[in-house]
Amino acid sequence: MRILGLITEYNPFHNGHLHHLQESKKISKSTHTVAVMSGHFLQRGEPALIHKWARAQMAVDAGVDLVLELPTLYACASAEFFSHGAVSILNQMGVVDALCFGSELGHIEALKQVATVLINSPESFEISLKKYLQEGIAFPKARSKALIDHFSLEDLSSYGMTTEKMIALLKNPNNILGIEYLKALALTKSKIQPYTITRKAAAYHSTELTLNITSATAIRNHLFNTGNLNEMIHAIPPSTYEILSTCFNKDGGPIFANDLGLTILSMIRRMTPQEIAKILDVGEGLENRIFQCANQSNRLDEFCQCVKSKRYTLTRIQRICMRILLDIQFPLMNQATHASTGLYGRILAFNDRGREIIKLAQKKSSFPFITKINQYTPPNSFTKNLLDLDIRATNLYALAVKNNAFSKGEQDHLTSPYYRKELT
Amino acid sequence: MRILGLITEYNPFHNGHLHHLQESKKISKSTHTVAVMSGHFLQRGEPALIHKWARAQMAVDAGVDLVLELPTLYACASAEFFSHGAVSILNQMGVVDALCFGSELGHIEALKQVATVLINSPESFEISLKKYLQEGIAFPKARSKALIDHFSLEDLSSYGMTTEKMIALLKNPNNILGIEYLKALALTKSKIQPYTITRKAAAYHSTELTLNITSATAIRNHLFNTGNLNEMIHAIPPSTYEILSTCFNKDGGPIFANDLGLTILSMIRRMTPQEIAKILDVGEGLENRIFQCANQSNRLDEFCQCVKSKRYTLTRIQRICMRILLDIQFPLMNQATHASTGLYGRILAFNDRGREIIKLAQKKSSFPFITKINQYTPPNSFTKNLLDLDIRATNLYALAVKNNAFSKGEQDHLTSPYYRKELT
Known part of the structure; x- marks a missing residue:
């Protein structure tokens, strides 16, 4: 077994x-x-x-x-x-x-090297990351740029990588989860072998629905736009x-973020900025922007676009929306x-x-x-x-x-x- | 002027x-x-x-x-x-x-007499009211019954009332607001003459829409049931x-309580009973009932019927719903x-x-x-x-x-x- x-x-x-x-x-x-x-x-x-x-x-x-x-x-x-x-x-x-x-x-050693840098966080990497963050770049992109700075100076041939390949790997957000899994395995001294x-075929964010193998994003977008299940029959078991x-058929879905939109916007319109600031991942004045945008939007996607900025990615704003809905505050994360x-x-x-x-x-x-x-x-x-x-x-x-x-x-x-x- | x-x-x-x-x-x-x-x-x-x-x-x-x-x-x-x-x-x-x-x-003196009893709150009235409340009767009805007890023993002929008429007056919830206006005028030593x-024709709660004068309730019910404005043309200016x-025509209404239902139920499902207890007029364990009913209902009317009891009138539950929506808590009332x-x-x-x-x-x-x-x-x-x-x-x-x-x-x-x- x-x-x-x-x-x-x-x-x-x-x-x-x-x-x-x-x-x-x-x-x-x-x-x-x-x-x-x-x-x-x-x-x-x-x-x-x-x-x-x-x-x-x-x-x-x-x-x-x-x-x-x-x-x-x-x-x-x-x-x-x-x-x-x-x-x-x-x-x-x-x-x-x-x-x-x-x-x-599909190169486990390259991903492990990246995870190791993130765990050890060498000083040059730290400085580089800080610089990008201070420029107002959102964290995921800033980290990716700092990693590229780091690996551009390294010799990667010992594990069969080239600088170009490594840069491509680091620029692609689809590799982030894998790197984080490896980081978590290392940090927990896990015996699990990665x-x-x-x-x-299909990339994570790809949205075309033409192949036998497509992305979940493409399937969801198709359902969102057409509501038609039959056209994806070749892409799913x-x-x-x-x-x-x-x-x-039983009205059990599909559910999209906008279906929760009025509820979430109502919750925000009900809250004070001080209350919004208690929600996990809000802070630094973002609560005021959230409060204002909620009173200027009547759809959730519109609201997220209103709050989004160079510093705050759309994904982060979307997660904050769900945390507002679910009342996920800082203490639980602590x-x-x-x-x-x-x-x-x-x-x-x-x-x-x-x-x-x-x-x-x-x-x-x-x-x-x-x-x-x-x-x-x-x-x-x-x-x-x-x-x-x-x-x-x-x-x-x-x-x-x-x-x-x-x-x-x-x-x-x-x-x-x-x-x-x-x-x- | x-x-x-x-x-x-x-x-x-x-x-x-x-x-x-x-x-x-x-x-x-x-x-x-x-x-x-x-x-x-x-x-x-x-x-x-x-x-x-x-x-x-x-x-x-x-x-x-x-x-x-x-x-x-x-x-x-x-x-x-x-x-x-x-x-x-x-x-x-x-x-x-x-x-x-x-x-x-339309008998101002009779209403004033009732207001005076409510202001002075004689001991016999207090005892009677307390008794009805302890029986679990909701406040408006308990008060009405205690007032009937009080006036049944009084001679009302000096201002042209009979006991029967007074009982009818006290049993009719449509007189409550008038009595409260008179009470407020007296308590504030107002110079305004009532x-x-x-x-x-139409009583406050009446729901038929057949006369030139009908109630707002009848008009709302008609709109709720049929959405048809034309049939009420004779009842409104x-x-x-x-x-x-x-x-x-501009999608600006009509708005009914159920239109806010999913939002309010979501808010309650998001709250803990302790948080619900902070809402104005909740307490005495009602928060637990509210919490449970919100997780068993998916329509606001259904929810209100679930919470309603002999002690808690439908109107009171409906007001609590709106106070949850608007986050009206005890301190503001204080x-x-x-x-x-x-x-x-x-x-x-x-x-x-x-x-x-x-x-x-x-x-x-x-x-x-x-x-x-x-x-x-x-x-x-x-x-x-x-x-x-x-x-x-x-x-x-x-x-x-x-x-x-x-x-x-x-x-x-x-x-x-x-x-x-x-x-x-």
């Missing part, structure tokens, strides 16, 4: 994910797979297209054995914190042997198609930063091999799995706050869903994990 | 209001009329059908000379506090001679018809209770006679009138909070309105009072 870990959003699960799953199993020689997956709110500050149990089901139907929810605090956060949360869960399970992620080059696979169409334990494995979907993973983990570690939320007692206030946030996230997501049964709320208490019995 | 004061909601202005206006002028021998009118949120915990400037315009088009906004804190409050706010504004203007309100019997006029149809000054006369609409009222008031008192909100500096923190709440109320109401220009917010800063030049 060799267990592969994946860190995912599956929004929705498509052929690219299927390809990654199959290749990852092969390359890591794994027999079992566990995916840590975002719940109802995603890393780039958007609500999920459809609810988390349906997305987890897509994954298990396609061959993932166990899907655990990445708690909302980590799921709707910077690449660094997102990775920290997901890697911590895989670590604490005590049984995961491999982690495999997609990257543009692998990377070259992304096939049959089960994903089935689940999406059943869900859409608790998370100082907590060494307290995470949990909320089971969203599993099959019989998934059950084997859980059994082994329960033997080898004390990591808690949650099947029924009513039967779980959080061991400390951090865990309680973390779980309360997940429940709140579901209850607020639910109100964007038109389906009557779902939008009534309390889904976290009412919904059982999806179980797929494998044919023997 | 003799000035009549009216306390109104005009939601919307209809023939019953016109009749009341004309009769009130006659009975009080007034030459000028000022109406204090609710803004975007009303006494029974509902949003206004259309925005406050349009409703004020209807009134001035129909013959009211000046419309001042009743600040939201008072407008969306109990009959007692609503009356206190409105009477205080009329008092502080220093020029209002008469106040005329509608009642079922008058009452028998309500014509031509100007009201014109204003409503122009506004509706400030209001202890403030002897700090009110203002926010001008929504006026004609040339209205201008004469303002000029006289400015000569006779220091009561502040607000024409442009940018040019007004609140004299103290209470007034600032009161005005901030009015602005917040408009900004939140705006998001329920589909009209693009209006929903963008800041209407309180952008909209001038309506001025009607009278033909000479």
Whole structure:
């Protein structure tokens, strides 16, 4: 039994994910797979297209054995914190042997070198980063530029890289998550072995929907623009198609950020700038800009464009929107930063091999799995706050869903994990 | 120059209001009329059908000379506090001679007797009221029952009443506001002379829309059920018809409580019971019930029915909903209770006679009138909070309105009072 870990959003699960799953199993020689997956709110500050149990089901139907929810605090956060949360869960399970992620080059050593620089943060890199930030450049871009400065002076041939390739790698935002996974693995002294696979065909942000393998972004954009599921039938596994169409037919989605727009703008118009400043990642006067823009916009996308600047990326603004919706304030993040334990494995979907993973983990570690939320007692206030946030996230997501049964709320208490019995 | 004061909601202005206006002028021998009118949120915990400037315009088009906004804190409050706010504004203007309100019997002396009992609160009445409250009866009904106990033992013939008539008067909720006006006048030692006029034809809560004079409730219900304005053409003045149809054609309404439903339920699902308990009029564990019901409902009417009980009337729950939306907490009400000054006369609409009222008031008192909100500096923190709440109320109401220009917010800063030049 060799267990592969994946860190995912599956929004929705498509052929690219299927390809990654199959290749990852092969390359890591794994027999079992566990995916840590975002719940109802995603890393780039958007609500999920459809609810988390349906997305987890897509994954298990396609061959993932166990899907655990990445708690909302980590799921709707910077690449660094997102990775920290997901890697911590895989670590604490005590049984995961491999982690495999997609990257543009598929060159694990190059990515490790970058992660090492970020961990050690040599003085020249620090100075360079500070300079770019002072120029008002947003953090992700400033860091990328400082890394390019650093690696331009290094000899990269020992691990088969060239300066040009390295610059291309650092300029491509699609590599950020991989670098952060490696950083998190190193910082937690993880025994999990990392692998990377070259992304096939479609880039992360690409929006064309013409190939068998396309990006989740392209699928979402297509749904947003046309509402038509049929045209993407070649890009998603049959089960994903089935689940999406059943869900859409029941008015269970698709959900987009604008569906939460009036609610979020109302919340901001209700708040004072002082209250807005308490929301995680707001500060430095951004609260005033948020307050003003909310009173000048009546759509969420319009609002985000109003707040956006050179210093504040659109993704960051979008995440702040979701944090306002969910009332995620600084203290919870502080608790998370100082907590060494307290995470949990909320089971969203599993099959019989998934059950084997859980059994082994329960033997080898004390990591808690949650099947029924009513039967779980959080061991400390951090865990309680973390779980309360997940429940709140579901209850607020639910109100964007038109389906009557779902939008009534309390889904976290009412919904059982999806179980797929494998044919023997 | 003799000035009549009216306390109104005009939601919307209809023939019953016109009749009341004309009769009130006659009975009080007034030459000028000022109406204090609710803004975007009303006494029974509902949003206004259309925005406050349009409703004020209807009134001035129909013959009211000046419309001042009743600040939201008072407008969306109990009959007692609503009356206190409105009477205080009329008092502080220093020029209002008469106040005329509608009642079922049109018997001012009987209503005064009731107001006196409420002010003096004799011991037997107190005991009786306490008993009913302890039985779990909601306050308005408990008070009505205690008053009936009191007056059943009194000789009412000196002012031409019978016990039966008095009981009928006390049982009818339509008389509550009149009693509260008289109470507020007495408590503030007001020089304003009260008058009452028998309500014509339609009762306050009546819902039939068949007569030339019907209730605002009937008009709203008709609009809610059919969306059809034409069938009420005989029940409203031509100007009201014109204003409503122009506004509706521009997607400016009609607005109903359910239009704010998802926003309010989202706000509650976002809050903890402890936070809900801070909202004005919540407490005694009601916060837990509110929290639970919000997670079991996906429509506001459904939610209100879920929270409603023998002790908590539907109106009270509806008001709490609007206070949650607007974040009206206990401290502001405490400030209001202890403030002897700090009110203002926010001008929504006026004609040339209205201008004469303002000029006289400015000569006779220091009561502040607000024409442009940018040019007004609140004299103290209470007034600032009161005005901030009015602005917040408009900004939140705006998001329920589909009209693009209006929903963008800041209407309180952008909209001038309506001025009607009278033909000479």
